[in-house]
Amino acid sequence: MVHLDVEYCATCGHDIKFYDLKKVVLNRVPETKVQGTPGRQGSFEVEVNKQLIYSKLQTLAFPDFDEVADIVEEVADGGSVRKAYKQQPITCSIM
Known part of the structure; x- marks a missing residue:
């Protein structure tokens, strides 16, 4: 079984x-x-599985959720844990 753990800022x-x-x-x-x-x-x-694959504290962006799902799927199929590098596009609006 694959374990996915996310530490997130609830205040944000x-x-x-x-x-x-x-x-x-x-x-x-x-x-x-x-x-x-x-x-x-x-x-x-x-x-x-207790291995950090992505850090918003380091990148200042959210990971691409599909890439995270790819990694989970690979590990579930017996593959090794790898880092995620893709990021969600940053959207900014000034009002």
Whole structure:
């Protein structure tokens, strides 16, 4: 079984992004054990089987959820855990 753990900043509202990621992953690999934990300011730290694959604290962007799901699927199929490098596009609007 693959474990996906996400530390997210609840103050920043990143819990919504966590639930979006959880939905994408579970749609692809339903047997994944997904856990989210409120954590540090600005965080969205993604671990697969206790190995950090993506850090918003380092990149200042969210990971591409499809790439995270790809990694979970690869690990579920017996592959090795690897880092995620793709990011979601940054959207900014000034009002």
